[in-house]
Amino acid sequence: MRSTPELDARAGLDKLATYPFAVLTWVDDAGYPLSVAIEPTFESDRPAASFTAPAGLPVPTDREISLSGSHIRPQPGYGYDERRHVTVWGRASVVGERVTMTGGRAWGWDEAEVPFFEYSERSTGQSRKYFDALSRERGTPVKPRLSLGFLALRTTRLPFLTATIVPVVLGIAIAASHGSFDLATALLTVVGASLAQLAINVSNDVFDTAQGADDVNVTPTQFSGGSRVIQYGLVTFRQMATLGMALYLAAAVVGLALLAMRGSIELLVIGVVGFVVGLGYTAPPLKFVYRGLGEIAVAIGFGPLMLLGAYVVQTQGALRWEPFVASMPVALLVALILYVNEIPDRRADARAGKRTLPVRFSPATVVTGYRVAAATAYVVVALGVIAGILPMPTLLILLSIPLALRVSRGLLPNYDNPYGLMAVMGVNIKLHVVAGVTLIMAYAIVMLAAVLTPGVDLFLG
Amino acid sequence: MATVPESVARLLEVALVGDLTVVDATGRPITYPLIPLWDGEKVYLTSSTLFSRKLEHIKGDPRVSLSITDPVATGGRLDRATIQGDARIIDADPHGGWERLLPIWEKKEPSIVLFLKARVALPLFFERALIELTPRRVLYWSDGNAASVPAVTVVGEEAA
Numbered sequence: 001m002r003s004t005p006e007l008d009a010r011a012g013l014d015k016l017a018t019y020p021f022a023v024l025t026w027v028d029d030a031g032y033p034l035s036v037a038i039e040p041t042f043e044s045d046r047p048a049a050s051f052t053a054p055a056g057l058p059v060p061t062d063r064e065i066s067l068s069g070s071h072i073r074p075q076p077g078y079g080y081d082e083r084r085h086v087t088v089w090g091r092a093s094v095v096g097e098r099v100t101m102t103g104g105r106a107w108g109w110d111e112a113e114v115p116f117f118e119y120s121e122r123s124t125g126q127s128r129k130y131f132d133a134l135s136r137e138r139g140t141p142v143k144p145r146l147s148l149g150f151l152a153l154r155t156t157r158l159p160f161l162t163a164t165i166v167p168v169v170l171g172i173a174i175a176a177s178h179g180s181f182d183l184a185t186a187l188l189t190v191v192g193a194s195l196a197q198l199a200i201n202v203s204n205d206v207f208d209t210a211q212g213a214d215d216v217n218v219t220p221t222q223f224s225g226g227s228r229v230i231q232y233g234l235v236t237f238r239q240m241a242t243l244g245m246a247l248y249l250a251a252a253v254v255g256l257a258l259l260a261m262r263g264s265i266e267l268l269v270i271g272v273v274g275f276v277v278g279l280g281y282t283a284p285p286l287k288f289v290y291r292g293l294g295e296i297a298v299a300i301g302f303g304p305l306m307l308l309g310a311y312v313v314q315t316q317g318a319l320r321w322e323p324f325v326a327s328m329p330v331a332l333l334v335a336l337i338l339y340v341n342e343i344p345d346r347r348a349d350a351r352a353g354k355r356t357l358p359v360r361f362s363p364a365t366v367v368t369g370y371r372v373a374a375a376t377a378y379v380v381v382a383l384g385v386i387a388g389i390l391p392m393p394t395l396l397i398l399l400s401i402p403l404a405l406r407v408s409r410g411l412l413p414n415y416d417n418p419y420g421l422m423a424v425m426g427v428n429i430k431l432h433v434v435a436g437v438t439l440i441m442a443y444a445i446v447m448l449a450a451v452l453t454p455g456v457d458l459f460l461g
Numbered sequence: 462m463a464t465v466p467e468s469v470a471r472l473l474e475v476a477l478v479g480d481l482t483v484v485d486a487t488g489r490p491i492t493y494p495l496i497p498l499w500d501g502e503k504v505y506l507t508s509s510t511l512f513s514r515k516l517e518h519i520k521g522d523p524r525v526s527l528s529i530t531d532p533v534a535t536g537g538r539l540d541r542a543t544i545q546g547d548a549r550i551i552d553a554d555p556h557g558g559w560e561r562l563l564p565i566w567e568k569k570e571p572s573i574v575l576f577l578k579a580r581v582a583l584p585l586f587f588e589r590a591l592i593e594l595t596p597r598r599v600l601y602w603s604d605g606n607a608a609s610v611p612a613v614t615v616v617g618e619e620a621a
Contacts, residue, residue: 023530024607025482025490032545032598033482033490035528036607056610063488070494072478072534079570080477080534085494120586123511127585130513134552144510144588145556150581222582232585 001218003122004109009047012088012106016049017042019069019086024054026065026092040067040101047103049088059099065092067101084110115419121218128233144233155229155243156198162429163302163337164197165190166436167330171310173443174323177391177450180314185261189313192254193306199247200278200301205230206241207282208352211290217348219418223425224341225348248275264317270309277301290354294342295335303331325384326439329377329397333432336373339366340407340428344418363415370411374404377435388461393442400438403431464502464596464616468603469529469542473499477534477569481506481592482526483518483548491518495592497527498565504544504594507559507566509586516590519548527594532605539605545598546616552590559589 007015016022025035036057040049049067053059070085086108090101109119127144134142146154153159172186205226208214214226229235235243255271280286281297288297307327312319339357342349343366346358358366381397384390410424446458465473473479479497482490493515498505504527508516519525525548530541551558567574580587600611 021530023480023492023528025480025492025526025528027484027488027490028545030524031484031522032524033484033492033526034545034600035480035482035492035526035530035543036600036611037528037530037541037602037605038607052608054607057607064490066490066492068480068492070478070480070492070531072494072531074477074533074536078572083494085492087492089489117583120509120511120583124585126513127510127588130510130516131555131588133517134555142555144585146581146584150584154581154584234584 001122001125003119003126004107004114007086007106007108009088009090009103009106012086012108013042013047013049013067013103015086015106015108015110016040016067016069016088019071022049022051022067022069024051024059024065024067026060027063038067047088048090048100049103050098050100053094053097053099059092059094061092061094064089064104065101066090082111083116084108084112086110117221117419118219121220124231131233146234151229151234154227155202155235155240156247157201157227158198160201161194161197162433162436163334164193164306166433166440167302167306167327167334168193168310170326170330170436170440170443171307171323172314173440173447174307174326175311175314177443177446178315178320178322180316180318182314185258185313186310188254188258188261189310192251192258193310195247195251195254196274196278197302199244199251200281201227202240202247203244203279204282206237206244207284207287209237209240211282211287211352211354213349213352213354216351217345219344219348221344221418221422221425223422223429224345224418248279258313262313262316264312266312266317266319267309270305270312274301274305274309277305289356292355292357292360294356295339298338299331299335302334303327321389325380325389326394328380328384330432330436330439332373332377332380333435336370336407337425337429337432339370339373340411340421340425343411343415344421363412367408367411367415371408374408374431378404381439385460388459391442391446391458392460393445393458394439396438396442397435400431400435403427403434407431465542465544465599466601466612466614468540469544469599469601469614470499470501472529472535472538472540472542473497473504475535475538476529476531478531479506479534480528480530481515482528483515484522484524485518486521491515496566496569497529498562498569500562500565504546504596505562505565506592506594507562507589508592510555510588510590511585513590516550516552516592519550519592523547523549525592525594530605541602541605543600543611544594544596545600546594546596549593549595550590551593555588555590559591562591 036054038051040051068087072080073082088106090103304327311323342356414420495506528543599614
């Protein structure tokens with residue numbers, strides 16, 4: 001994979017012409033490079049540049065020479081930005097004091113064309129090659145490293161646990177408002193569900209790597225493109241697969257313990273369906289996300305399954321419509337996290353045969369889809385309140401609408417700019433958390449009201 | 462002990478960027494803009510393993526040059542210099558070995574410390590090697606003009 005776009009001599013010289021001067025370089029007779037700043041003029045009819053011969057330094061005509069330009073903009077207190085450079089190689093001919101270089105090939109990088117993070121990502125293979133060579137030199141494996149804490153954070157994508165915490169705590173809160181609450185099983189539910197999500201995160205990276213999707217992604221962000229610990233050589237494929245299995249096993253142990261403690265057949269069904277949906281998200285033969293079903297799988301997994309699972313642990317199997325309806329906005333908003341995060345990945349996903357919704361649809365359709373889904377999340381809550389299924393305080397979720405609008409407005413302008421989209425993705429994650437917290441707060445209000453003002457009904461109808 | 466003329470040492474101290482040129486296996490010069498780090502005796506540069514072709518070239522042929530030519534990167538100074546020398550790659554500990562030069566690097570690029578604190582975001586960028594350049598010959602243009610013959614200083618063997 002190239003780390004910089006291909007550049008021919010003509011294009012290289014055109015770029016070089018934008019620099020105030022060039023650095024002429026050749027390898028001298030002692031074998032050392034020798035450089036001198038010159039001010040070339042550029043020929044329009046052929047890829048050539050000419051300049052006055054530098055005083056006292058004869059330019060060789062029997063070997064390749066180069067002309068380079070580099071640019072930075074100093075930023076006091078920070079460093080610099082606007083980095084770019086270009087080099088054109090060619091042969092020199094000398095007539096009197098005038099030297100002409102006919103360009104042969106060129107190379108360069110401009111961070112305005114290839115952002116630094118993409119340039120770095122495209123260069124991952126070079127890093128691997130260097131470490132491989134170091135390992136051969138020393139006769140022992142030399143690998144890039146991260147501290148254990150950072151490695152755990154990156155490998156499991158721990159910050160994304162909000163996707164689990166929100167529905168699980170909401171499910172527990174709804175159950176508590178119905179008079180069912182057990183602290184030990186509540187805590188165990190949070191731990192088990194978190195382990196399940198970490199297992200899913202890790203196994204997704206394993207299957208995405210096995211199917212080539214993460215390898216061809218050169219524009220990952222902190223929210224998309226996987227953990228990349230395998231691609232960076234920080235963790236081996238085998239270690240990652242082992243970790244995924246260990247996390248699944250730990251989640252299963254907690255699930256079985258909850259099953260033993262609460263004896264709910266509903267919990268067993270939810271756990272089995274959750275396992276299939278979680279693993280099948282990227283794993284063959286289901287591969288939901290590769291078929292454009294990723295959003296639905298995530299919505300089901302991190303919406304009703306998590307919320308109802310937490311609810312039935314507390315109620316020992318009793319189910320009601322209320323937690324199901326309350327899980328709908330959570331499901332929609334968590335699916336929208338994936339949906340937006342797939343936008344910067346869409347080219348790599350398409351190359352890997354991952355037919356996500358942003359791969360299938362135009363930017364305008366994708367943005368419309370976002371608006372419809374986000375609006376539906378609020379409409380469901382409003383209808384739930386009107387129908388007397390959800391308590392009135394759940395309308396607090398409407399406070400998160402400004403965040404949804406920020407995401408909605410930020411999508412199209414940043415659609416082709418993964419790094420500009422990062423801020424939008426951040427707000428989108430915040431939207432899910434804020435909306436979830438407002439619903440949890442709503443049930444805290446319901447419970448408080450039941451204690452303070454027992455006669456007041458917070459349900460319509 | 463200084464191994465380059467005082468005026469060149471001052472250029473090295475202020476330059477935010479210099480052009481390191483290495484020689485590839487075919488004898489072709491390849492130029493990379495890098496931050497020169499001057500410790501008063503030797504010039505150091507540092508390269509991420511992500512962009513490590515230059516390191517491979519140096520391991521194949523240690524003869525390199527470093528040019529300081531851009532007035533924008535030297536606070537408006539018009540003088541220019543090219544240092545030819547022998548480079549040595551220091552990569553015994555790519556994870557942290559280069560950090561001994563962090564104080565000099567930070568003076569030129571203060572934001573690097575913030576980035577280092579968040580190395581989890583870009584771990585391979587901070588797997589790095591040092592390039593230690595021992596100067597052999599220095600060309601200096603006091604007016605920065607290639608129409609002038611440069612002052613040439615050959616650095617003594619004792620400096621190595």
